Each structure stands twice: as structure tokens, then as C-alpha cells.
Amino acid sequence: MAKDVEREExxxxxxxxxxxxxxxxxxxxxxxxxxxxxxxxGTVVSGSVVSEQAWTQRQNDQVRIGSWAIAGVLDSxxxxxxxxxxxxxxxxxxxxxxxxxxxxxVLLSGGIRVPLEATRVDACRVAAWSxxxxxxx
Numbered sequence: 001m002a003k004d005v006e007r008e009e010x011x012x013x014x015x016x017x018x019x020x021x022x023x024x025x026x027x028x029x030x031x032x033x034x035x036x037x038x039x040x041x042g043t044v045v046s047g048s049v050v051s052e053q054a055w056t057q058r059q060n061d062q063v064r065i066g067s068w069a070i071a072g073v074l075d076s077x078x079x080x081x082x083x084x085x086x087x088x089x090x091x092x093x094x095x096x097x098x099x100x101x102x103x104x105x106v107l108l109s110g111g112i113r114v115p116l117e118a119t120r121v122d123a124c125r126v127a128a129w130s131x132x133x134x135x136x137x
Contacts, residue, residue, distance in 0.1 A: 047105025
């Protein structure tokens with residue numbers, strides 16, 4: 001017989017089961033990854049979910065290829081250099097669950113597949129989700 005258990009809902013509207021799943025995966029270490037598909041504002045995002053640390057490294061590598069000057073700004077922000085402290089205070093940490101970080105996801109919108117490199121989505125805007133990646137055609 002199941003007991004009625006009161007479960008705490010996150011204040012931001014994030015699906016508590018998704019938040020639990022992500023925190024469990026990334027609680028094992030920064031190199032953890034899993035395949036996930038989410039729907040946000042009618043767009044499907046499907047790919048490998050990684051820690052914020054791994055996502056940040058990939059994004060910084062992409063920026064360095066295009067512009068060393070911009071990469072320097074990102075490096076100084078990450079090292080805590082003076083800047084907009086309010087923005088840094090709001091930035092997510094690896095375990096806070098505000099964002100879901102994807103590497104090499106595919107966006108599906110209107111039947112069009114758009115491959116991307118490093119993308120993050122706001123977890124509280126996820127309307128639907130499923131474990132696994134949408135298969136390639």
C-alpha cells in the first residue's frame with residue numbers, strides 16, 4: 001500500500017523528477033553525462049546532457065576559435081575578475097539545476113533538424129522531457 005508522501009515542488013516550476021534525475025547524475029562527478037530530450041517553447045532539444053563545467057569548457061573552446069579577445073573576457077569572468085557581480089551571483093553552479101547543459105544537441109522545430117555544439121536551456125521552461133536522444137534519420 002502506497003503512503004501519501006508530501007513532495008516539495010521547486011519554487012521556479014522545474015519538474016521535481018527531472019531536477020532529481022539531473023542532480024543524481026551530476027552528483028556522481030563532473031564527467032557524468034546522459035542522453036535527454038526536452039521540449040521548450042515548442043522546440044525539441046535532444047542530445048547529451050553534461051555538467052556546467054564540461055559545457056563551459058566546450059563553449060570557451062568554440063569562442064577561442066573565433067575570437068581570442070572575447071575568450072579573454074570569458075576567462076576573466078570565470079576567474080572572478082571585476083564585472084557585474086549581480087550577474088555572477090545569479091550564474092548557475094554545476095548542481096543548482098537552473099540550466100540543462102547540452103553538448104552536440106539537435107534542435108527540431110517545424111520538421112527541420114538543426115545541429116548545434118554547446119547549448120543550454122532554462123530548466124523551468126521545460127514542458128516535456130524524456131530520457132534518451134531522438135535517433136538520427
